[in-house]
Amino acid sequence: MNLTFYNDEATWLHRLDPRTKLCSVLLIFVICLCFNHPLFMAVILTGVLFIFTTAKSIKVLWKIRFLLVLLFVFSVVLWPFFIKGKTILFQWHGLEISSESLLYGFAMGLRLMTFVSTGLLLLATTKNEEITNGLIRLGIPYPVAFALATAIRLAPTFADAGATIVQAQVSRGLDLDSKNIFSRFKRFAPLAIPIFISAMRYTNFLAMALESKGFRPDAPRTSYYEPQITGRDGLVLGSLTIILAACLYLRLSLHWGIIISGRL
Amino acid sequence: MTSSIVFDHLSFSYQNTIAPALQDVSGEMTRGSFTMVMGHSGAGKSTLCCAINGLVPRFLRGDYAGRVMAEGLEAGKISVPDMARTVGIVLQDFEAQLFSTNVELEMAFGLENQCLPRAIMEERINAYLRVVGLEELLRRDTATLSGGQKQRLAIGSVLAMETPVLVMDEPTTDIDPEGRYHILSLIRRLKTGERTLVVTDLDAEAAVQADQIWLLKEGRLSAKGTPAEILTDASLIESCGIRPLATVALFQGMSWPGQPLTVEAAAADIENRRLCPRRPESRVISALTPGKVILETRNLSYRYPTGAVNALNDIDLTIHEGDFVAMLGQNGSGKTTLAKHFNGLLKSTTGDMLVRGRPVNNYRRHELAKEVGYVFQNPDHQIFAPTVREEVAFGPRILGMDRKTQEGNIAEALDATGLSGFEDKNPFLLNRGERQRVAVASILAVKPAVIILDEPTTGLDYVHQRDTMEMLKRLNRIGHTIIVITHAMWIAEAYARRSILMKEGRILLDGPTSAVFSDEAMLAKAALAPSDLIRLRNRLGLAAMTLDDMIKELRGENILA
Numbered sequence: 001m002n003l004t005f006y007n008d009e010a011t012w013l014h015r016l017d018p019r020t021k022l023c024s025v026l027l028i029f030v031i032c033l034c035f036n037h038p039l040f041m042a043v044i045l046t047g048v049l050f051i052f053t054t055a056k057s058i059k060v061l062w063k064i065r066f067l068l069v070l071l072f073v074f075s076v077v078l079w080p081f082f083i084k085g086k087t088i089l090f091q092w093h094g095l096e097i098s099s100e101s102l103l104y105g106f107a108m109g110l111r112l113m114t115f116v117s118t119g120l121l122l123l124a125t126t127k128n129e130e131i132t133n134g135l136i137r138l139g140i141p142y143p144v145a146f147a148l149a150t151a152i153r154l155a156p157t158f159a160d161a162g163a164t165i166v167q168a169q170v171s172r173g174l175d176l177d178s179k180n181i182f183s184r185f186k187r188f189a190p191l192a193i194p195i196f197i198s199a200m201r202y203t204n205f206l207a208m209a210l211e212s213k214g215f216r217p218d219a220p221r222t223s224y225y226e227p228q229i230t231g232r233d234g235l236v237l238g239s240l241t242i243i244l245a246a247c248l249y250l251r252l253s254l255h256w257g258i259i260i261s262g263r264l
Numbered sequence: 265m266t267s268s269i270v271f272d273h274l275s276f277s278y279q280n281t282i283a284p285a286l287q288d289v290s291g292e293m294t295r296g297s298f299t300m301v302m303g304h305s306g307a308g309k310s311t312l313c314c315a316i317n318g319l320v321p322r323f324l325r326g327d328y329a330g331r332v333m334a335e336g337l338e339a340g341k342i343s344v345p346d347m348a349r350t351v352g353i354v355l356q357d358f359e360a361q362l363f364s365t366n367v368e369l370e371m372a373f374g375l376e377n378q379c380l381p382r383a384i385m386e387e388r389i390n391a392y393l394r395v396v397g398l399e400e401l402l403r404r405d406t407a408t409l410s411g412g413q414k415q416r417l418a419i420g421s422v423l424a425m426e427t428p429v430l431v432m433d434e435p436t437t438d439i440d441p442e443g444r445y446h447i448l449s450l451i452r453r454l455k456t457g458e459r460t461l462v463v464t465d466l467d468a469e470a471a472v473q474a475d476q477i478w479l480l481k482e483g484r485l486s487a488k489g490t491p492a493e494i495l496t497d498a499s500l501i502e503s504c505g506i507r508p509l510a511t512v513a514l515f516q517g518m519s520w521p522g523q524p525l526t527v528e529a530a531a532a533d534i535e536n537r538r539l540c541p542r543r544p545e546s547r548v549i550s551a552l553t554p555g556k557v558i559l560e561t562r563n564l565s566y567r568y569p570t571g572a573v574n575a576l577n578d579i580d581l582t583i584h585e586g587d588f589v590a591m592l593g594q595n596g597s598g599k600t601t602l603a604k605h606f607n608g609l610l611k612s613t614t615g616d617m618l619v620r621g622r623p624v625n626n627y628r629r630h631e632l633a634k635e636v637g638y639v640f641q642n643p644d645h646q647i648f649a650p651t652v653r654e655e656v657a658f659g660p661r662i663l664g665m666d667r668k669t670q671e672g673n674i675a676e677a678l679d680a681t682g683l684s685g686f687e688d689k690n691p692f693l694l695n696r697g698e699r700q701r702v703a704v705a706s707i708l709a710v711k712p713a714v715i716i717l718d719e720p721t722t723g724l725d726y727v728h729q730r731d732t733m734e735m736l737k738r739l740n741r742i743g744h745t746i747i748v749i750t751h752a753m754w755i756a757e758a759y760a761r762r763s764i765l766m767k768e769g770r771i772l773l774d775g776p777t778s779a780v781f782s783d784e785a786m787l788a789k790a791a792l793a794p795s796d797l798i799r800l801r802n803r804l805g806l807a808a809m810t811l812d813d814m815i816k817e818l819r820g821e822n823i824l825a
Contacts, residue, residue: 128364172633172706205357
């Protein structure tokens with residue numbers, strides 16, 4: 001199992017300053033919140049997917065295809081039950097589904113997919129160390145930035161340990177396919193405890209290793225990869241800001257891209 | 265000769281423990297020297313290493329008395345990050361100390377902490393990657409490196425900091441033989457520098473090149489001296505839990521003059537002094553007497569879902585009841601992947617896996633657990649219960665055995681693993697060797713016909729390794745089929761009747777262990793080499809596989825008797 005998302009290429013997106021990429025992710029998030037019409041969301045998602053292709057990172061997206069499909073399906077299935085619309089398609093014991101609510105569900109599904117894909121785009125094109133570096137330069141305190149980067153760094157390691165632990169317990173006869181709720185609870189301890197303890201050991205050890213290499217979270221340090229703001233960074237941030245402004249204008253003044261008004 | 269590291273009556277015991285980890289250790293290591301610290305597991309080797317850069321007592325707390333000076337700095341008085349400019353340390357678990365996402369950045373990590381400018385960092389990174397032989401892998405993701413490469417990277421990243429003292433805690437543990445060879449030759453090259461080197465190891469063969477050997481026993485410095493002084497005293501080092509050098513042990517056993525430390529020296533001695541007559545090249549190698557077939561693969565191939573090439577190619581193999589099999593090969597040769605097919609953890613991409621003639625897919629999980637047990641390499645990946653009894657009872661309970669059978673099986677399993685009396689102890693507080701035995705007992709309690717063990721002796725000292733293997737020998741004698749995946753050649757040589765040699769997902773050689781280990785050319789193809797004892801045996805043309813048997817054979821006694 002490999003859960004690291006970084007995709008070592010040398011595209012324009014990889015070369016962008018991490019600060020630019022972090023800000024761009026936020027801008028795209030806000031752009032996503034401008035519309036709740038599925039067509040508009042689809043256009044935004046298509047845009048993000050296009051950036052993925054220019055960053056040669058579609059294969060990273062492929063790794064989480066199940067998650068994306070799951071988010072979409074859940075959204076489409078669940079939203080219609082919580083939203084009311086005018087055009088009723090189907091009614092049953094007080095439950096009603098309208099075409100608006102269905103479309104809203106689609107839009108929300110696409111929005112979730114766009115959120116996740118955008119975040120992934122950052123991870124696929126930015127090294128962990130660059131993210132830390134970017135966060136610090138954006139004024140985030142070092143311990144916070146370091147903790148965040150460490151969490152991203154350790155997720156695959158713990159997932160690996162988790163996979164081994166599952167195999168070890170299955171070898172002893174642990175039945176993970178059983179449907180019984182009670183036995184589900186019972187099999188929690190054999191998996192959770194070794195995962196927890198190995199994670200504790202690992203992090204403790206890592207802390208020793210980092211200190212032994214002269215690391216301290218509050219001291220100044222230089223950085224081997226020094227990102228540089230170039231004209232390209234200005235261009236990207238400028239374009240995204242213009243797109244955001246245009247989207248806000250479309251939504252607020254022209255009332256475009258709205259399926260259900262009064263909702264994000 | 266100026267001293268670089270000075271231990272002055274150092275004693276230390278960890279918090280919440282009774283037995284001291286180090287007791288009154290005093291001694292000096294001169295600048296530019298290479299000291300090998302050896303001892304049984306729990307002798308205090310790691311504690312000694314960590315005391316040099318102040319991790320003991322500043323990170324690992326406890327009662328500390330005496331002092332340690334490294335290049336004039338008192339460790340323990342200065343913070344660990346400040347000591348890092350003087351003392352570089354490579355800790356035992358090399359996986360956990362690699363933190364960065366690629367090789368280059370890992371090398372840069374310590375240099376960034378030293379606030380070096382980029383140009384100097386680049387220079388040092390390139391220079392030291394060449395020293396450790398990883399210059400081709402500059403941009404590689406560290407997670408994709410082999411164990412040996414990871415260890416060399418861990419060493420390189422500390423070397424780049426150019427500290428006058430370099431400490432390495434068991435740098436060859438948990439590494440395949442090829443990786444071990446690379447690291448030992450790296451240490452040999454580092455020795456020529458100005459740097460003071462301190463290395464711990466469990467294996468006497470690694471200590472031959474040291475200037476000094478320090479022997480630790482139960483926290484005390486029991487002896488120190490040159491390799492020629494220490495390694496020739498077989499009973500001394502055996503009492504410290506270290507396997508004596510095969511050459512010394514054989515010469516002492518035969519009462520031959522001389523105490524050669526290497527196979528080459530031993531062979532020269534034997535030749536020059538005509539110690540033993542040249543034998544005709546007709547060794548009698550016993551054939552295997554197979555029982556009923558229990559595991560069988562037919563044309564089995566496997567490819568990992570994310571893999572580009574097959575991890576296993578057309579494996580045709582039969583394992584018989586009562587076999588004692590060693591599976592040998594480098595990391596990535598497919599040993600573990602194949603073994604995971606034996607109990608259905610992995611499903612073949614093409615071909616069949618049969619257990620007692622029945623496809624493995626036709627078994628229910630709990631049926632299979634009773635046929636084939638699998639002990640994973642790291643016991644900490646399975647231990648979860650608060651007592652040893654509950655841990656061992658997990659398998660029998662979950663497989664629905666009745667209470668009486670459960671209790672009987674648990675008692676037998678604890679007895680076979682030498683854990684009787686440990687029932688109510690907390691498994692997390694046991695030492696690594698004991699935890700390993702708990703893991704074996706918990707598989708054994710299900711009474712599987714076949715027991716597979718992945719690296720059962722990693723991280724164990726000689727005494728614990730021997731205990732573990734003797735236990736497996738007993739289990740084999742009462743009818744269990746044993747399959748051991750191992751990097752420790754002497755374990756395969758001394759205990760396995762059959763050895764399977766793997767390379768790049770194929771079986772290279774499969775036969776009686778004594779025959780497999782006679783074929784040094786084939787072993788070399790799999791990047792393996794026999795232990796010193798067996799290399800000497802092959803040179804002398806003997807048939808015996810253990811020291812005692814070799815002595816008997818040389819004296820003309822019957823081995824089988």
